[in-house]
Amino acid sequence: MPKLVHEDENCVVVQAGAGVCALERADGRVRWSVVLEASQGLVAGGVSRGLVWTNAGAVDLGTGEVRGAPEAASRADNLVAGEGVVVTVVPRYGDRSELVCLESRNCSERWRTEIDDPGTASLRLGDNEVSIGMSNYYDLDSGQYHLALVDVSPPRPREGVFLVVDTEAGRWVRVVVDDDGTGVAVRAFAPQEGMYDAGYREQYTSGEELWSVPLEARPGSVVAIDSALGKQGSSFWVVDLDDSGALYLSHWQPGPA
Structure with missing residues (x-):
């Protein structure tokens, strides 16, 4: 699965399989990429x-x-x-x-x-x-x-976690939540025929896409949908597939949940 490794005010580092790349936070330009x-x-x-x-x-x-x-x-x-x-x-x-x-x-x-x-x-x-x-x-x-004692109570929403709030008719609606449990963005997915491991196509995301860049799926990578709410400010990152199967990293400014 593509992995968000690091984020700071200047760059974001992502791993995809055997590849690691650093992108400029402002516009998604590749700072470096290594295998x-x-x-x-x-x-x-x-x-x-x-x-x-x-x-x-x-x-x-x-x-x-x-x-x-x-x-x-x-x-x-x-x-x-x-x-x-x-x-x-x-x-x-x-x-x-x-x-x-x-x-x-x-x-x-x-x-x-x-x-x-x-x-x-x-x-x-x-x-x-x-x-x-x-x-x-x-x-x-x-x-x-x-x-440590394990808390068996229902988990409190954590920063960057997707919560499934609707599964009717095979549809997934997921909410990106802030660390106080407040929903800050919505993404909806529908099953994509013939795709099992990454079998959901994005239908809708609230908010504004600031930029999106392709990532090379290096050998050994397992492509799946992933997301994390940014630690720097109230933006969040999305790693997913487009209709052609290409892998992208997107930087989003949240809209209302």
Whole structure:
């Protein structure tokens, strides 16, 4: 699935399969585009200290120059980068893995700890912790583990989440919501015959499209519809297909939900 890797006031970084590209936020011009190979599948985990960290190298956010990555990153099958740190999941033997925290400034190891293979569980950075899945948390300074209680109440709408509000007659209507739960844009989809993995054609989106640019679906990419509400201001991004099957990234200014 195409992935929004990073967003700031100047650019947006997107991964599509084995390709990573940076686009100028203002107009969608390509700043740089690279193809990276990782035997375990490319994972781009965010930006730290001006570098886009992946398991196939660290890419300079300004120039697109690819630099080598330490072993804990190059052998990772998942990683996430943030303020001053890169956290990776390195597979070991059987159902065991290691969680490794690196200083992004000099790639020195801050800590590592053995964990059960997390599989496809999400890896996220918090204020001073990294989480695996919904309940496993590790302190970023020490690696100390603690188990968080899982809230079983209905989830509160989160920033950038699509909510399905109508499924009548095979039609999906999805609402992009802000972090306070307020709907800020509407997109409607209808099934597209003969397409299963990406089988929905956009019917309507509220708001104004600021710009749209094609993305090259690099080898290994699985194309699907995705969206995220922008962290910088009240705009949002959409990655989807046109009628010809081409992949596009669009930047939208929301309209009323």
